[in-house]
Amino acid sequence: MKITIDTSTNSRTIELKKPVCTHQHVRTEATLELVVPMIARRFRAAIIMPNLKPPVTTFTHLEQYKEIIHRANTTGHLFTPMMTLYLTDNLNPGEVDLCGHHAVKYYPRGLTTNSADGVENPQALWSKGSKPHQVLRLLASTGKVLILHAADGFAREGVIVRGTQYHADEELDPYDQEPHFMRETLPRIIDAHPELKIEVAHLSTKEGAEFMQKNGGKRLGCSITCHHLLNDRRDVMRGGFRPHLDWRPVIQPKDNTQALQELCFSGHPFVWLGMDSAPHPRKVKEAACCATGVLTAHAGIELYAEAFETFGALDQRFENFASNNAANFYGLADTDTTITLVNKPWKVRGSYLSGNPDEEIIPYRLGEEVLWRLVE
Numbered sequence: 001m002k003i004t005i006d007t008s009t010n011s012r013t014i015e016l017k018k019p020v021c022t023h024q025h026v027r028t029e030a031t032l033e034l035v036v037p038m039i040a041r042r043f044r045a046a047i048i049m050p051n052l053k054p055p056v057t058t059f060t061h062l063e064q065y066k067e068i069i070h071r072a073n074t075t076g077h078l079f080t081p082m083m084t085l086y087l088t089d090n091l092n093p094g095e096v097d098l099c100g101h102h103a104v105k106y107y108p109r110g111l112t113t114n115s116a117d118g119v120e121n122p123q124a125l126w127s128k129g130s131k132p133h134q135v136l137r138l139l140a141s142t143g144k145v146l147i148l149h150a151a152d153g154f155a156r157e158g159v160i161v162r163g164t165q166y167h168a169d170e171e172l173d174p175y176d177q178e179p180h181f182m183r184e185t186l187p188r189i190i191d192a193h194p195e196l197k198i199e200v201a202h203l204s205t206k207e208g209a210e211f212m213q214k215n216g217g218k219r220l221g222c223s224i225t226c227h228h229l230l231n232d233r234r235d236v237m238r239g240g241f242r243p244h245l246d247w248r249p250v251i252q253p254k255d256n257t258q259a260l261q262e263l264c265f266s267g268h269p270f271v272w273l274g275m276d277s278a279p280h281p282r283k284v285k286e287a288a289c290c291a292t293g294v295l296t297a298h299a300g301i302e303l304y305a306e307a308f309e310t311f312g313a314l315d316q317r318f319e320n321f322a323s324n325n326a327a328n329f330y331g332l333a334d335t336d337t338t339i340t341l342v343n344k345p346w347k348v349r350g351s352y353l354s355g356n357p358d359e360e361i362i363p364y365r366l367g368e369e370v371l372w373r374l375v376e
């Protein structure tokens with residue numbers, strides 16, 4: 001990574017190896033055509049989430065989806081979509097086998113967008129004979145990665161989480177879902193599949209950060225989003241509930257954001273970039289039951305540069321986090337391609353796809369400034 005300072009204009013330019021994003025929702029149709037060029041400009045590769053309707057559970061669907069993404073990359077930039085299959089209670093291990101090196105994504109049923117087909121009870125992940133258990137064994141034996149949406153919806157037995165007592169089968173508070181998973185579920189998955197490579201996606205809590213500090217390594221890594229680094233719960237609730245800052249996992253209180261920042265800026269090789277850019281039409285965000293997820297891909301790498309700069313970590317740690325760590329974990333080839341960022345603020349001016357009220361998307365930070373800019 002190279003930082004150049006122009007003292008006459010006081011502008012700084014960073015040139016870094018083209019990054020990798022481990023978490024993108026590109027959806028389909030007009031949204032896909034909007035988002036794919038955004039990410040192809042900023043990332044050399046990105047992991048594409050499979051929570052479509054219906055979810056991506058077969059080799060044929062995965063290949064078709066990959067082809068559509070390739071066609072939507074009109075930028076002229078080389079871009080590799082890293083495809084994923086969606087783990088259901090019935091996902092056929094044969095399909096996983098066919099899908100070569102691609103990863104599998106675990107969704108806890110009912111806890112996020114299009115998760116109705118997710119695994120009903122995480123116990124299936126360590127119960128011999130279940131389909132999910134077979135899939136995890138196959139992933140472990142072939143060196144493929146299980147990506148986890150690390151949340152539990154229910155306490156499996158009586159338990160105290162962050163001071164709250166839950167009885168068996170009781171629904172967990174959304175703020176307690178990841179802490180419960182990190183304590184009660186992830187250790188069981190690791191015990192049952194010690195060879196399995198696992199990525200905890202969008203780590204969001206201090207309990208998650210502590211677990212990673214202790215256990216992160218060659219087989220266990222995590223991604224962190226820019227919104228979990230740049231926001232805490234006060235931003236989501238300021239003046240009223242803000243649907244365009246609502247994700248799952250939820251943005252937590254300040255001490256959690258601080259724990260994530262500390263983990264992220266310590267320079268661990270098992271921590272990397274994964275945006276969880278998750279566009280939804282405005283009309284389903286501004287609704288009685290707001291869909292979770294927000295578009296961030298329009299400022300994908302710029303927002304991370306801002307976070308790293310704010311915390312004095314805009315140095316080699318930034319390039320490792322953005323471009324090297326996930327590439328090493330997922331076995332991607334190194335690259336000579338670079339991108340350039342400059343510290344010239346710009347304003348996120350308008351919504352996207354605004355010509356069609358069914359499709360219009362409100363981006364993260366609408367009307368506000370982003371401090372870094374991609375030089376094209």
Ligand code: DOR
Nearest residue numbers: 112113247248278292293
């Ligand atoms: O906020 C979220 N939105 N979290 C997820 O896990 C899924 C995503 C989506 O697909 O919209």
Ligand code: ZN
Nearest residue numbers: 023049276278
């Ligand atoms: Zn996601």
